[in-house]
Amino acid sequence: MDRESVRDAERVPHGGTTDRDVLDLSANTNPRSPPGTTAAYDAALGGSRRYPDDDYPEFREAAAAVVDVDPAQVVPTPGGLAAIRLALATAVDPGDRVAVPTPSFGEYAREVRLQGGEPAFVPVDEVLDVDPAEFAVVVVCTPNNPTGSLPDRPDLVALADRCADAGTRLLADEAFLGYTEQASLAGHRAVVVARSLTKLYGLPGLRAGYAVATGPARDDLATARRAWTLGAPAAAVGTHCLRQRGFVRDTREAVRRERRRLRTGLEPAFEVHPSAAPFLLLDCGGRDVDGLLTAAREQGVVLRDARTFRGLDSHVRIAVKDAHATDRTLEVLDVRADDA
Structure with missing residues (x-):
């Protein structure tokens, strides 16, 4: 920062x-939250007298099953916004330009600025057409907040492929994608996905989420992540909710x-x-x-x-x-x- x-x-x-x-x-x-959420929290609270397992194997396994990737690609975070910050902090240097959709979630531009980067605002319906070579990171929100628009997945994959060719990171905020049938971009070599349990599972106060990435990007996220990033109740409740198909x-x-x-x-x-x-x-x-x-x-x-x-x-x-x-x-x- x-x-x-x-x-x-x-x-x-x-x-x-x-x-x-x-x-x-x-x-x-x-x-609403999934049945059994309160019981999962209560059962985990007693374990809070010890540090949680910093590897979070059960949480990562449950999250990986949701987005169909290997658990090793999942990096737990205290909410989706923490995943966004982690993705930008490991990809943006002072002076870097980042393509940010507009109108969209205001935290993207703020997080870019906190890293010393420059948000380059792009109309949300034109983000898929940007030249990734001009940016350190391109941000997409699927579906977009506040418009609700959702690009077709092949078009998103095409943008991700162009980002890969340019050496540019594509940050995909999928906070609301679970409300749709569309598959995640998780697992693509150029993409860092940010997800949370806030919206779909009705738990904004729990602060649980995760990032998904591959290769060096995943290694950077895993290294930069704070230790014990999820409390024991958040990890247990998150694991329970992620399994409720x-x-x-x-x-x-x-x-x-x-x-x-x-x-x-x-x-x-x-x-x-x-x-x-x-x-x-x-x-x-x-x-x-x-x-x-x-x-x-x-x-x-x-x-x-x-x-x-x-x-x-x-x-x-x-x-x-x-x-x-x-x-x-x-x-x-x-x-x-x-x-x-």
Whole structure:
């Protein structure tokens, strides 16, 4: 990390609220966690009187099975953002340029700057066409946050191949990919994948995730990773959740259903971006965004002010959760959906 750059850096706004008395649709997290999660945590808590096994064999095996790679390619991290920082810290030198999609997750640019690098902002629908030779790292978010767009996998693989030829790292943030049927880029020689348990498993406070890489990139990540990067409860709960394939299938179907209902209800009143993610991005057009957010908050529903994303000036993001959340959103925004 570049010391001078740290002094100039700023925090990035995020969704989420600590108010337990509201319906929080500003954070894209599953309202459910896999059955047995609490029991797994309780069972692991007693083991916290000792240091965890720093190799994390069970966690790595479970994560590897999810993305279909060898467990040796998995590097445990305390959340997906920690995997992103680790990937950039081991690839970006001061002055390096990094292709960063926009609008997208604000932490990419911040993490690049913390390393002394220069984020080169690229419209999200043009990232696949960049020349990797111009950058130390190219970042993709699949599906993209906040737009929900998901490039076809062959197009992503083609970009990864070009990155390999140029000696450029492709950082693939797959925080939301588990909500889709699309296969991970994990295992490609040019790619570092970042994943978390935050979104799909509904555990943002646990702080568990992992990076996946091959060859020298994997070795760099493994060496730079802090010792005991996961606490014993996080490792145990993470291992348990990563093995719950039925829970993931049920979650995917529920999100598809509620996303369709929510979109159908919102489209008469808003421009709604197509999405493969557990959220929808709304262009409010001439509406008063501040007024909309305030009115929703006064009725106990918190939406995400998407104007904090670079390039958006009239947008709101709404998390897709369960049927109650869909119904409540449409009620608060004074729109109706059919039951399709």
